[in-house]
Amino acid sequence: MEGRFPNRMLPYALLFPSLAVVVVFLIAPAVQSLRLAFYEVSPFTGRGLFVGLSNFRVLLGSDIYRHSLEITLLVAAGIVVAGMTVSLGVAVLASQPLRGLGLYRVAILWPYALSPAVAGTIWALLFDPSTGPATLTIRALTGLSPNWMMNGAYAVWVVIVAASWKMLGFNVVFFLAGLQAVPAELREAAHVDGAGAARVFWRITFPILSPITFFLFVMNSLYAFFELFGLIDVMTQGGPGGATDILIYRLYQDAFISARWGMGSAQSILLFVMVGILTALQFRFAGRRVFYG
Amino acid sequence: MSHRRPDWCARVAKALAVAVGIAALGGAAAPAAAQQPVKITLWHAMGGARYDAITKDIAAGFNKANPEYALEPLYTGSYAETVTKAIAAIRAGNPPHVIQVFEVGTQTMLDSGAIIPVTEIVKPGAINFGDYIEPILNYYRVGGQLYSMPFNSSTAIIYYNKDVFQKAGLDPNKPPATYKDVEEMGRKIVSSGAARAAITFGWPSWMLEQSHAMSNKLYADHDNGRSGRATRVLFNEPFGVEALTRWKRWADEKLLAYGGREYAPNKAFLSGEVAMLMQSTSQVTTIEKAAKFPVGTGFLPRIEGQPVGRSVIGGASFWVLKGSGRSAKELDAIVKFFKFVAEPEETAKWHEDTGYFPATKTAVALLTKRGWFAQHPNHETAFKQMQQGIDSPATRGVLLGNFVQIRNITDTAIEKAVSGKLSPKEALDEAAAESNKLLAEYGRITK
Numbered sequence: 138m139e140g141r142f143p144n145r146m147l148p149y150a151l152l153f154p155s156l157a158v159v160v161v162f163l164i165a166p167a168v169q170s171l172r173l174a175f176y177e178v179s180p181f182t183g184r185g186l187f188v189g190l191s192n193f194r195v196l197l198g199s200d201i202y203r204h205s206l207e208i209t210l211l212v213a214a215g216i217v218v219a220g221m222t223v224s225l226g227v228a229v230l231a232s233q234p235l236r237g238l239g240l241y242r243v244a245i246l247w248p249y250a251l252s253p254a255v256a257g258t259i260w261a262l263l264f265d266p267s268t269g270p271a272t273l274t275i276r277a278l279t280g281l282s283p284n285w286m287m288n289g290a291y292a293v294w295v296v297i298v299a300a301s302w303k304m305l306g307f308n309v310v311f312f313l314a315g316l317q318a319v320p321a322e323l324r325e326a327a328h329v330d331g332a333g334a335a336r337v338f339w340r341i342t343f344p345i346l347s348p349i350t351f352f353l354f355v356m357n358s359l360y361a362f363f364e365l366f367g368l369i370d371v372m373t374q375g376g377p378g379g380a381t382d383i384l385i386y387r388l389y390q391d392a393f394i395s396a397r398w399g400m401g402s403a404q405s406i407l408l409f410v411m412v413g414i415l416t417a418l419q420f421r422f423a424g425r426r427v428f429y430g
Numbered sequence: 431m432s433h434r435r436p437d438w439c440a441r442v443a444k445a446l447a448v449a450v451g452i453a454a455l456g457g458a459a460a461p462a463a464a465q466q467p468v469k470i471t472l473w474h475a476m477g478g479a480r481y482d483a484i485t486k487d488i489a490a491g492f493n494k495a496n497p498e499y500a501l502e503p504l505y506t507g508s509y510a511e512t513v514t515k516a517i518a519a520i521r522a523g524n525p526p527h528v529i530q531v532f533e534v535g536t537q538t539m540l541d542s543g544a545i546i547p548v549t550e551i552v553k554p555g556a557i558n559f560g561d562y563i564e565p566i567l568n569y570y571r572v573g574g575q576l577y578s579m580p581f582n583s584s585t586a587i588i589y590y591n592k593d594v595f596q597k598a599g600l601d602p603n604k605p606p607a608t609y610k611d612v613e614e615m616g617r618k619i620v621s622s623g624a625a626r627a628a629i630t631f632g633w634p635s636w637m638l639e640q641s642h643a644m645s646n647k648l649y650a651d652h653d654n655g656r657s658g659r660a661t662r663v664l665f666n667e668p669f670g671v672e673a674l675t676r677w678k679r680w681a682d683e684k685l686l687a688y689g690g691r692e693y694a695p696n697k698a699f700l701s702g703e704v705a706m707l708m709q710s711t712s713q714v715t716t717i718e719k720a721a722k723f724p725v726g727t728g729f730l731p732r733i734e735g736q737p738v739g740r741s742v743i744g745g746a747s748f749w750v751l752k753g754s755g756r757s758a759k760e761l762d763a764i765v766k767f768f769k770f771v772a773e774p775e776e777t778a779k780w781h782e783d784t785g786y787f788p789a790t791k792t793a794v795a796l797l798t799k800r801g802w803f804a805q806h807p808n809h810e811t812a813f814k815q816m817q818q819g820i821d822s823p824a825t826r827g828v829l830l831g832n833f834v835q836i837r838n839i840t841d842t843a844i845e846k847a848v849s850g851k852l853s854p855k856e857a858l859d860e861a862a863a864e865s866n867k868l869l870a871e872y873g874r875i876t877k
Binding site: 186374390 | 876
């Protein structure tokens with residue numbers, strides 16, 4: 138049924154608030170940063186010096202920026218592969234008929250409700266090199282005393298674990314919903330045909346879950362690229378020695394701590410383009426394998 | 431970004447409150463409005479124990495003593511965040527009256543065009559700047575003019591755990607004086623099992639700056655940026671490499687337990703895991719209160735065989751921001767506030783609460799008369815340290831454009847070196863090249 142507005146202006150008036158928000162808070166700043174990316178800007182006066190593509194050239198030629206990109210990809214891969222695998226495992230467990238299931242599910246969802254600052258603080262305290270319970274446990278078990286404020290590779294892992302833990306609740310909710318949509322008859326039929334649990338999972342459950350998995354794949358990648366700022370700021374500030382200096386944190390440092398608006402804007406443009414390409418690739422290659430029933 | 435939301439909510443709430451307030455005021459008679467105290471805002475970066483000291487003691491004390499003025503202190507996050515927020519406020523045309531800026535922001539403030547030098551608004555004689563301790567004054571005086579109001583000045587000293595020293599068979603009243611002492615004592619501490627590691631330090635790049643000043647070595651060209659805008663950093667010259675090589679050696683021998691930037695390493699020291707801590711004097715009160723062992727303090731160890739300099743001033747000072755013009759009353763309020771801060775009683779109290787320098791000679795005399803230093807010898811260490819050594823361009827503190835980011839770059843270099851990712855020389859060369867690029871950019875956009 139097609140309804141018509143009695144007044145020609147009414148639909149526009151109704152649209153106006155959301156359009157205004159989009160224009161003021163999304164489009165205008167985006168246009169602004171596109172422009173600033175070609176300038177070097179004085180922090181106080183805002184006076185800009187047009188430098189053409191210089192900001193981009195500096196970034197693309199910079200070892201620090203390239204390293205930052207590599208770290209970001211590593212962290213994203215860690216979150217997507219390790220984080221999602223664990224989430225799927227937890228979701229499968231949480232879909233079993235267990236006593237006190239509600240309690241488990243709430244506990245699993247909990248981390249997602251925490252702010253990044255709180256989550257970061259928890260993990261920073263856990264892994265504190267001198268007083269953290271995790272550090273003390275590792276020391277008691279292995280005799281080693283890892284210090285993530287000195288050991289960059291270790292710091293990256295702690296960050297990946299913390300970030301995946303933070304995303305666990307989100308992933309599990311979607312996997313749980315997906316698992317409940319797997320028809321019981323299909324599984325039963327397979328069991329009757331003599332398929333083991335693993336075979337049922339890989340041949341029936343996993344393919345039926347594929348739209349959810351794909352959705353989470355995209356969401357987790359976006360999360361890794363754009364939303365780790367708070368965690369990094371609280372836990373490592375990009376250290377040690379730049380080991381966890383992911384793109385979004387570098388951008389923040391340049392734009393907001395050093396007030397290098399031009400350089401910061403150029404980074405935001407690059408980040409936008411990179412994530413755009415990444416998402417397009419995901420849809421092109423992974424999206425094809427998705428089975429939508 | 432979700433973490434911005436509370437801020438936004440607060441702003442809406444504030445706007446509503448203001449609207450309600452205006453509506454309520456509308457009913458009030460005009461003369462009542464005239465008696466409203468003159469409001470001045472202060473943005474500061476004093477967290478922890480220092481938060482209470484600045485809001486309850488200083489701001490509330492000032493308001494009580496001066497009912498015609500209302501000073502509103504606002505905590506704006508870390509030093510770096512405070513500067514960033516002030517820049518945004520300046521560009522938006524609505525900055526606070528006074529902002530607390532750390533020493534690293536000095537060059538940025540000087541070039542901002544947004545400040546009023548302190549000596550321009552304080553009439554000669556209104557505040558006796560001659561009473562201030564020379565090195566403090568020298569930091570904020572550029573080209574002979576005092577630009578900002580000295581407030582919380584600190585320097586770096588070494589803290590040590592007397593119990594651990596005793597257990598390791600060392601004299602608990604003899605802190606290390608040189609890097610060599612740190613190494614020799616440290617080996618004893620670690621091999622005897624008295625503590626897991628010998629030493630840690632906060633503010634790594636500041637410690638590198640300190641080591642330069644302690645040996646009278648320049649950190650940047652043009653006399654550390656004091657005889658002209660600095661264009662090149664010098665920390666990758668042989669001296670800086672030597673300093674970082676020593677830290678690297680400490681790390682290799684497992685003497686150093688690197689604990690991160692700023693105040694994070696305090697935890698390792700307070701837990702008894704690490705025997706010594708090089709840290710800002712602003713932590714004396716906090717550390718003494720939190721430690722479950724007797725804390726000793728000593729002068730910052732120097733690299734042996736190097737010329738004598740002096741440790742350099744850190745901390746922050748108050749800068750007056752122009753905004754779109756300040757009324758005579760507002761300026762008067764600011765001056766009165768500065769006078770209040772400079773009073774011996776206030777200066778002494780601030781020192782007792784925090785450990786920052788009692789910045790005036792009168793305050794020091796007052797504290798001495800009260801027997802404060804006799805009871806709290808750790809509070810006197812920094813003061814004694816400042817009285818030693820020499821005044822030279824190298825010991826007055828570095829002025830750099832983009833210094834906040836350069837600090838970050840040097841922190842990164844230090845971390846790369848102590849973790850063995852790069853050699854000290856490679857790490858510092860990389861950092862210097864990056865810093866020099868920033869200095870060049872700063873020169874281009876700041877006239």
